[in-house]
Amino acid sequence: MTKTLNVGMVGYGFMARAHSNAWANVSHFFETGYRPVLKAAAGRNVSKVRRFAQMFGYESVETDWRALIARADIDAIDICVPNDLHAEIAIAAAEAGKMVLCEKPLARTEAEGLPMVEAVEKAGVPNMVWYNYRRIPAVTLAKQLVADGKLGRIYHYRAQFLQDWTISPDVPQGGAGTWRLDVEAAGSGVTGDLLAHCLDTALWINGGISSLTAMTETFVKERKDALTGAVKPVGIDDAAAVLARFQNGSLGTFESTRYARGHKAAYTLEINGEKGSLAWNLHDLNRLAWFDHGVEGTLRGWSSVLVTDGDHPYLGKWWVPGLIIGYEHSFIHQVADFLEGLSTGEPAAPTFRDALATARVCDAILASGRSGQWVEIAS
Amino acid sequence: MTKTLNVGMVGYGFMARAHSNAWANVSHFFETGYRPVLKAAAGRNVSKVRRFAQMFGYESVETDWRALIARADIDAIDICVPNDLHAEIAIAAAEAGKMVLCEKPLARTEAEGLPMVEAVEKAGVPNMVWYNYRRIPAVTLAKQLVADGKLGRIYHYRAQFLQDWTISPDVPQGGAGTWRLDVEAAGSGVTGDLLAHCLDTALWINGGISSLTAMTETFVKERKDALTGAVKPVGIDDAAAVLARFQNGSLGTFESTRYARGHKAAYTLEINGEKGSLAWNLHDLNRLAWFDHGVEGTLRGWSSVLVTDGDHPYLGKWWVPGLIIGYEHSFIHQVADFLEGLSTGEPAAPTFRDALATARVCDAILASGRSGQWVEIAS
Amino acid sequence: MTKTLNVGMVGYGFMARAHSNAWANVSHFFETGYRPVLKAAAGRNVSKVRRFAQMFGYESVETDWRALIARADIDAIDICVPNDLHAEIAIAAAEAGKMVLCEKPLARTEAEGLPMVEAVEKAGVPNMVWYNYRRIPAVTLAKQLVADGKLGRIYHYRAQFLQDWTISPDVPQGGAGTWRLDVEAAGSGVTGDLLAHCLDTALWINGGISSLTAMTETFVKERKDALTGAVKPVGIDDAAAVLARFQNGSLGTFESTRYARGHKAAYTLEINGEKGSLAWNLHDLNRLAWFDHGVEGTLRGWSSVLVTDGDHPYLGKWWVPGLIIGYEHSFIHQVADFLEGLSTGEPAAPTFRDALATARVCDAILASGRSGQWVEIAS
Amino acid sequence: MTKTLNVGMVGYGFMARAHSNAWANVSHFFETGYRPVLKAAAGRNVSKVRRFAQMFGYESVETDWRALIARADIDAIDICVPNDLHAEIAIAAAEAGKMVLCEKPLARTEAEGLPMVEAVEKAGVPNMVWYNYRRIPAVTLAKQLVADGKLGRIYHYRAQFLQDWTISPDVPQGGAGTWRLDVEAAGSGVTGDLLAHCLDTALWINGGISSLTAMTETFVKERKDALTGAVKPVGIDDAAAVLARFQNGSLGTFESTRYARGHKAAYTLEINGEKGSLAWNLHDLNRLAWFDHGVEGTLRGWSSVLVTDGDHPYLGKWWVPGLIIGYEHSFIHQVADFLEGLSTGEPAAPTFRDALATARVCDAILASGRSGQWVEIAS
Structure with a gap:
């Protein structure tokens, strides 16, 4: 039986578009046991995030990624923002028990990335970096x-x-x-x-x-x-x-x-x-x-x-x-x-x-x- | 204001997949004033058409293209079946007032295609052939x-x-x-x-x-x-x-x-x-x-x-x-x-x-x- | 024992240069039993044929191809002139018992080429066309x-x-x-x-x-x-x-x-x-x-x-x-x-x-x- | 008036062939004021150097490069032997007043090459390295x-x-x-x-x-x-x-x-x-x-x-x-x-x-x- 996977996207730029396209299309071609649902997109600029969400069919928007992570109806957080924000968001998402997918590079340095690794491993959540x-x-x-x-x-x-x-x-x-x-x-x-x-x-x-x-x-x-x-x-x-x-x-x-x-x-x-x-x-x-x-x-x-x-x-x-x-x-x-x-x-x-x-x-x-x-x- | 366009697909093969992908994705990238809805897919083999509809997200299926054309909630008929079936379906769709999109070639011969042209022109319906x-x-x-x-x-x-x-x-x-x-x-x-x-x-x-x-x-x-x-x-x-x-x-x-x-x-x-x-x-x-x-x-x-x-x-x-x-x-x-x-x-x-x-x-x-x-x- | 082959070139244009380069260099790389000698070049314009002969090292020049063919010290005639002259020169050369090499095409038409074929075959002389x-x-x-x-x-x-x-x-x-x-x-x-x-x-x-x-x-x-x-x-x-x-x-x-x-x-x-x-x-x-x-x-x-x-x-x-x-x-x-x-x-x-x-x-x-x-x- | 340039080749391998081809052909295409003559080739193996000389048309052979340099009828020495022999031959040739052309690299090291430079500059002889x-x-x-x-x-x-x-x-x-x-x-x-x-x-x-x-x-x-x-x-x-x-x-x-x-x-x-x-x-x-x-x-x-x-x-x-x-x-x-x-x-x-x-x-x-x-x- 196919399960749904509710995706929460952080960002609405180039990479957010590429990832959203992937989430939107994967089930048209691949039978994996999961069907992603483009549940919510988060971005600071409300008009931009709304337009982005509308084009890709996200059901709702947030203007604070913390709010997105806090939502019970989100299974996976997909991080598509500049590198300096990866660590904080990823760690918070992991601590909230979300799956975390992070655009590459993992972080600005190995030192910045290590706590991210520790967070997802401690939380035991599926995680992936988009070295596509x-x-x-x-x-x-x-x-x-x-x-x-x-x-x-x-x-x-x-x-x-x-x-x-x-x-x-x-x-x-x-x-x-x-x-x-x-x-x-x-x-x-x-x-x-x-x-x-x-x-x-x-x-x-x-x-x-x-x-x-x-x-x-x-x-x-x-x-x-x-x-x-x-x-x-x-x-x-x-x-x-x-x-x-x-x-x-x-x-x-x-x-x-x-x-x-x-x-x-x-x-x-x-x-x-x-x-x-x-x-x-x-x-x-x-x-x-x-x-x-x-x-x-x-x-x-x-x-x-x-x-x-x-x-x-x-x-x-x-x-x-x-x-x-x-x-x-x-x-x-x-x-x-x-x-x-x-x-x-x-x-x-x-x-x-x-x-x-x-x-x-x-x-x-x-x-x-x-x-x-x-x-x-x-x- | 964006309008919806309800698409009825006839067929579930290679071309039906290529067209469905187009209907499903166009609004993610192009702002045209219309948003297609994958409304229904028709095909003779019920299990195949169901699986196809499920993968691409068609809302319903038909096993007879005539039933599809008869539906009031369909705006456009997209014909993705072998060439010998193009004329009959296209003419019926035009006569029903549907927009008609037909996979190429139009028909097996010019003689077979001419009544198709006459039908869409008489009906005044938007029509297109997929010379992609x-x-x-x-x-x-x-x-x-x-x-x-x-x-x-x-x-x-x-x-x-x-x-x-x-x-x-x-x-x-x-x-x-x-x-x-x-x-x-x-x-x-x-x-x-x-x-x-x-x-x-x-x-x-x-x-x-x-x-x-x-x-x-x-x-x-x-x-x-x-x-x-x-x-x-x-x-x-x-x-x-x-x-x-x-x-x-x-x-x-x-x-x-x-x-x-x-x-x-x-x-x-x-x-x-x-x-x-x-x-x-x-x-x-x-x-x-x-x-x-x-x-x-x-x-x-x-x-x-x-x-x-x-x-x-x-x-x-x-x-x-x-x-x-x-x-x-x-x-x-x-x-x-x-x-x-x-x-x-x-x-x-x-x-x-x-x-x-x-x-x-x-x-x-x-x-x-x-x-x-x-x-x-x-x- | 390597034999010499005395070459008489008719022409001094693009093709005469390409052929002369071949005659001049073949022995530097291939051991065939024959060593070509660039014996004489024929052309109507005496100053041009002299300059050509000097550059490629032909030993002498003629201003009439008939004179070239008449020379006893020439073994092979190489024809590098416009197509309308191929037949007359080739036939004369064959009749004089010379080997004949002719730039392509053989002649302007099959009808013009046939007597050329007959001439070389009757004379029994080696012959070749430069379809290089x-x-x-x-x-x-x-x-x-x-x-x-x-x-x-x-x-x-x-x-x-x-x-x-x-x-x-x-x-x-x-x-x-x-x-x-x-x-x-x-x-x-x-x-x-x-x-x-x-x-x-x-x-x-x-x-x-x-x-x-x-x-x-x-x-x-x-x-x-x-x-x-x-x-x-x-x-x-x-x-x-x-x-x-x-x-x-x-x-x-x-x-x-x-x-x-x-x-x-x-x-x-x-x-x-x-x-x-x-x-x-x-x-x-x-x-x-x-x-x-x-x-x-x-x-x-x-x-x-x-x-x-x-x-x-x-x-x-x-x-x-x-x-x-x-x-x-x-x-x-x-x-x-x-x-x-x-x-x-x-x-x-x-x-x-x-x-x-x-x-x-x-x-x-x-x-x-x-x-x-x-x-x-x-x- | 075109002058002759008598070339003495040292070596008979791959590079000697490439250089000899150049000396043999340059005058067929370029008018430089000089016409090289393939005067003599030197190599230790007498049968190999003879065959090489015969193929490229060198007029004579030597089995000792010193003998080649000693000849009055040689204008330029072309060095086509392994790198460890470049310096000795080049310096000797320069000291004998010959032009010197040396296959690359100049020498095994800068230190080995410096006396070569000094020799040709002291002798005032034309010199070139074959970085072709x-x-x-x-x-x-x-x-x-x-x-x-x-x-x-x-x-x-x-x-x-x-x-x-x-x-x-x-x-x-x-x-x-x-x-x-x-x-x-x-x-x-x-x-x-x-x-x-x-x-x-x-x-x-x-x-x-x-x-x-x-x-x-x-x-x-x-x-x-x-x-x-x-x-x-x-x-x-x-x-x-x-x-x-x-x-x-x-x-x-x-x-x-x-x-x-x-x-x-x-x-x-x-x-x-x-x-x-x-x-x-x-x-x-x-x-x-x-x-x-x-x-x-x-x-x-x-x-x-x-x-x-x-x-x-x-x-x-x-x-x-x-x-x-x-x-x-x-x-x-x-x-x-x-x-x-x-x-x-x-x-x-x-x-x-x-x-x-x-x-x-x-x-x-x-x-x-x-x-x-x-x-x-x-x-």
């Missing part, structure tokens, strides 16, 4: 190929997340649209926003990172505050590049920037193993590039696998071969796995604890960017 | 570029729709999954199923076709009937290729097949004009290839435009630059335009009459495939 | 894959040769640089110049064409004569598109134009078979796209084979894996095979007779373009 | 675009050189074919062999590197000696990755490995500037990817410029638009520029001194790989 790219079918397939040993020993893991939207010095910091440039709200720049995605995927597919060294840079040193107009120093990292050693002996290189003209959301990854290699690009997310060294010599080449067949991860639930899905589907898949996890009792990853490991690596990157030294990562 | 690929943002952008004269005089229009799913002679014909191979149900093979898409786009972007010659072929001459198991002659065209002359003086080449190994749903088009060219591929539907002859000589090249920015068609309603959408979004866009058309009184294209012109070209292709002669197309 | 694209390693590999049955039954053969250099009506016809636009000199437009390449490859890889229908067009109806400045009707085909049936039951589509903005020399081909498909593009000539249906389902995709390894055709003679070769190497390979043929007694293809079959298809295309009828091709 | 990739037309065009300010301020420079040919532990070290794995002969592994190319291009296009940190790794710790069969420790770096800061404030990331399965000679580079970006790949060396932020928003995209037109660097000397050239042409261009430099008195870059700067960066990479520390580079 794991559920792009091509990425899930990549994970399976590595796990199945198709690549053999791994030598290299390479990832980049390139954007270009902050090149103009006229882009402000802070406020609703540009809080990601405000170090107070965001905790860091590209490291927590973009590299964190790359790291989550890497740790999942290739295991732990044992040590790293990093270079960080802030190209635009001062920006106006979006709310006050005052020119203030920029505290975030505009770009970060990392050399890393994985526990399995492979080498990692990671890079992220918002100053790579021509790239919008170019998250790319490549893995080189003894028996094969694979590569992927968020811009063409339905394709997985695959090189199989086992193919006879004259016909070996990089294959572009269009990951849209019924036997590809998640695709059996969608359309027919050749018809692609988009960015937003990764969230639907994540919700589907979360709900499935409620049914089976096997928590869907990444949990808060999983995400803490990513936060630890982010901290190390920022520390190394300051010190110029290699940093060891506790496993 | 017009609403892929990159295709819409292509249309705009040609209309704006960015390509100058057009010399060549080229389109293909390549698949490979019927190569095995073990694929049956008829039945729920393979009615597209049964000439009685489908009317034709690749011509009505695939080329019709290419033709709809071509007529829309490049204007009318004045004459054509075609080659058609049926590679597998006999197949089992999916229901009875009896081996029967195959009546459809497995492949079709066309040479055409457009009214604007440009040359057209069209090809479709289900025997192009390695292609799943490879609808590609290319347009060459005096000042520029463009190309598009359904497999990578968010990209538009664009060659601008106006660029200085040493830097001229084909650009891959990632059509995901806020100022691209429809994209301002979705995510942020670089984050792609999928196949299904074309249906959401089509519903949005249909609803917008209800609000403004400007009917959204393609109407039944628009689709009749495509049927006329399909008929000419099949006739030429039989006769080997050039066929003139009435404009 | 057979010797692009990726194309040679394609031929091998089809011949080895890797694709199984062939369903579709598709080729295009797209250019854009004559779009401007200011491009003249006739003269040294633009004789290809003069129907007297060239015989036809894109059919003999570009489609002939596509057809040579197709007949070689996929066997004979049994029938075809074609559409031809001349977009610019009048052009100035490059020499006299007089405006004259344009007699060539600017564009041609063809539907064809091969003897093996597969369908062919061919297209060529000089009005495809953005394409320089875009000779592309694709072959779809039951078990696999392949595709190739002259612009990226070192790559062969290959789809192997035998690969397990979730990993199937089009592979981009970088044809640069030592076990790829001809590549063992060049550099190391990953380092590409260019257009001109196809001529070097053709010379190598020609010389190897002299050593072994196995004539290198395509001979004059082979090229006559291509001329026959070209004639049929032009005839069908005029009549609009399907044309049967004698095999 | 500067003369790939697309790379030359990239240099011009950056120099012309088309990219504006540079933020990022990224380069990789990926191969996969030493993954098997059965590949030996030392000897004729695998001296690049022997640290004594090569000086280093991928750093001197592959990264040196990336660095030469980077320093040329983007200016000096001020500091860097690096990670190096040797995946296979022991290999057999190719000559003795004895298992010995591997002294080279199998992989190296670098974070760098350029003097102009941009960030650099560099990586090279011979363990990237599926990559043969994948030298790629990308440069991101304020106004545009560009990217290039050796495997498709005729293409330059170019993103122009100045294009109107909806049509912006990465362009694939096929660098084959007459107004592209060097291409006016070759074929016609669309017809590509290969790897080896970069050497022909370098010889052409060298000869042109002799005529004009403007030395062609990179000179020995230019190459010393690259050696300095290579040394820093290896040092940082050992120490884990950032290293400052003297400018």
